[in-house]
Amino acid sequence: MTNPKTELERERSVPEDPDHDARTPREELAAQRERLQQLEAQEGALHTLREREARLEAEVIAADVEYSRASPGPDLPLDSTTAARLAEAFDHKRHVRAQYEALEDRQALGGEEGARQLSRLRAGRNALSSWLEAPAAVGRYRLSPKVRTALVIAAVACILAALAVHPIFLVMLLPLGLPLGYAAWSRQNLAWLHLGAERHFQATGLEPPTDWKAADVRARLSAIDKSMARVAAEMEALSDPAQREADDRRLLALAAETMDAEAQLEAALMEGGLSTRSIDPELERWLELIGEAAHRRRELEAARAQRAAVQAETRDGREALYGYLSRQGEAPPEGRADLEALARGLDRLTNRLARRDGPADAPPGKGRPRAE
Numbered sequence: 001m002t003n004p005k006t007e008l009e010r011e012r013s014v015p016e017d018p019d020h021d022a023r024t025p026r027e028e029l030a031a032q033r034e035r036l037q038q039l040e041a042q043e044g045a046l047h048t049l050r051e052r053e054a055r056l057e058a059e060v061i062a063a064d065v066e067y068s069r070a071s072p073g074p075d076l077p078l079d080s081t082t083a084a085r086l087a088e089a090f091d092h093k094r095h096v097r098a099q100y101e102a103l104e105d106r107q108a109l110g111g112e113e114g115a116r117q118l119s120r121l122r123a124g125r126n127a128l129s130s131w132l133e134a135p136a137a138v139g140r141y142r143l144s145p146k147v148r149t150a151l152v153i154a155a156v157a158c159i160l161a162a163l164a165v166h167p168i169f170l171v172m173l174l175p176l177g178l179p180l181g182y183a184a185w186s187r188q189n190l191a192w193l194h195l196g197a198e199r200h201f202q203a204t205g206l207e208p209p210t211d212w213k214a215a216d217v218r219a220r221l222s223a224i225d226k227s228m229a230r231v232a233a234e235m236e237a238l239s240d241p242a243q244r245e246a247d248d249r250r251l252l253a254l255a256a257e258t259m260d261a262e263a264q265l266e267a268a269l270m271e272g273g274l275s276t277r278s279i280d281p282e283l284e285r286w287l288e289l290i291g292e293a294a295h296r297r298r299e300l301e302a303a304r305a306q307r308a309a310v311q312a313e314t315r316d317g318r319e320a321l322y323g324y325l326s327r328q329g330e331a332p333p334e335g336r337a338d339l340e341a342l343a344r345g346l347d348r349l350t351n352r353l354a355r356r357d358g359p360a361d362a363p364p365g366k367g368r369p370r371a372e
Contacts, residue, residue, distance in 0.1 A: 026353065029346070029349060029350060029353065032324050032346060035317055035320065036321060036339065036342060036343060036346060038317060039314060039321070040339060042314045042317070043314070043339065045310055046307065049307040049310060053303045053304060053307060055199045056299055056300040056303055057300060058195055058196055059196055059199055059200070059296050059300075060296045060297050061192055061195075062192050062195065062197075063196070063292050063293035063296045064293050065192045066289050067286060067289035067290050067292070067293050070282070070286045070289055082271070083287065084290070085268050085272075086268050086269065086274075086287050087287045087291040088294065089261070089264050089265040090265060090287045090288045090291045091291025091292060091294065092261050092264065092265075092291075093258070093261040093262060093264075094288060094292075095295070096254065096257045096258050096261045097258055097261075099254055100251070100254040100255065100257075100258055102119060103251050103254060104251065105118065114235035115235070118228060118231050118232065118235070120205070120206065121206070121224055121228045123200070123203075124204040124206040124224055125221060125225065125228065127197050127200035127204070128201060128209075128217050128220060128221045129221065130193070130200070131193075131197035131201075131212070131217055132214065132221070134190055135190060194212070206224070208220070318339075318342065319337070321337075321342050322342065325342065325346070325349065330352075331345065332344065332345050
C-alpha cells in the first residue's frame with residue numbers, strides 16, 4: 001500500500017499542465033478524464049508489451065539452443081569477431097531477401113489484406129513444421145532405450161562393486177555419466193525447441209491445435225495448408241493497378257538492397273580471408289543462426305526499452321492525475337494511484353461540481369461506481 005505522504009511529495013514534484021489556468025473547472029475536469037482514458041489505453045499496451053517480451057525471451061533461448069546445436073565444431077576457421085560480423089551480414093541479407101519475397105508473394109497474388117492473411121498462415125505453418133521437426137533435429141543426440149538401460153545397469157553395478165569390493169570402482173561412473181548427461185541435455189533442447197515453436201505460433205493469433213501432440217499438430221497443419229490454398233485462390237482476382245505500380249517500384253528498390261546486402265556480405269567474407277565458395281552449407285547455416293539469435297536479442301532489448309518508456313509515461317500520467325485530484329481535495333484515500341481509485345476521485349469531483357453549478361458537462365465515466 002502506498003504512503004500518502006510519499007505520494008503527495010511526488011505529486012508536488014510534477015509540473016502542472018501549462019493550460020491549467022486558461023481552462024474552466026469543467027474544462028479541466030474533461031481534460032483529466034481524457035488523461036484517464038489515455039492511461040487505460042496505456043495499461044492495455046503494457047499488457048501487450050509484456051506478452052511480447054515474454055515471447056521474445058523464449059525465442060532468444062530457442063535461437064541460442066538452435067545455433068549452439070548447429071555449431072560446426074572446434075575446427076571453425078573464424079575467430080569470434082569475424083564470426084559475429086559475418087553473422088550480422090548474413091542476417092541483414094536474409095531479412096532484406098525475406099522482404100523481397102514477401103512483396104513478390106503479394107504482387108503475384110494481389111490484395112493487401114489477403115497478403116497479410118497468407119503471411120500469417122505461412123508463419124503458423126512454419127511454426128507447426130518446426131514443432132514436428134524438433135525431435136528429428138535433436139535425434140542424433142538421443143540414446144536408444146537399450147543403451148540407456150545398459151548404462152543404468154552398468155552404473156548400478158559400479159556402485160554395488162564399490163560397496164562390496166573397493167571404492168575405486170566409483171571411478172567407473174565418470175565415463176558413464178557423460179552419455180547420460182548428453183542425453184538429458186538433448187531432452188532439454190527438445191523442450192526449448194518445442195516451446196519456441198509454440199511461441200512463434202501463438203504470435204500469429206491463429207487458432208492453436210487441440211493439444212500440443214504430434215497428431216493434433218499434424219491435423220492443424222493440414223487445415224492451415226487448405227486455408228492457404230483457399231486464400232491464394234481468392235487473391236488471384238484482387239489486383240489493383242496503382243498498387244501494383246507502387247509494388248513494382250518497391251520491388252526494384254528491394255532488389256537493389258538485396259544486391260547491396262550481398263556485396264556487404266562478400267566484403268565481410270574477404271576481410272576474414274574467405275569467400276562464398278569457401279563457406280560450406282553447414283557453416284553458412286550456423287552463421288545465419290547466430291545472426292538470427294542476435295536479431296531476436298535486439299528485438300527483445302527494443303521491446304524492453306519500449307515497455308520501460310510506456311511505464312514511465314504511465315507513471316507520470318498517474319502522478320499528474322493524482323496531483324490534480326489532490327489540489328481539488330479529492331485525492332484517493334491512502335495514497336492509492338491505481339486507475340480505479342483515480343476514476344472514483346474524478347467521479348466524486350464531478351458530483352461535487354454538479355451539486356454546486358448544476359449538471360456537469362463531463363458526466364462520470366461509464367461503468368464507474370460513484371462516490372456516496
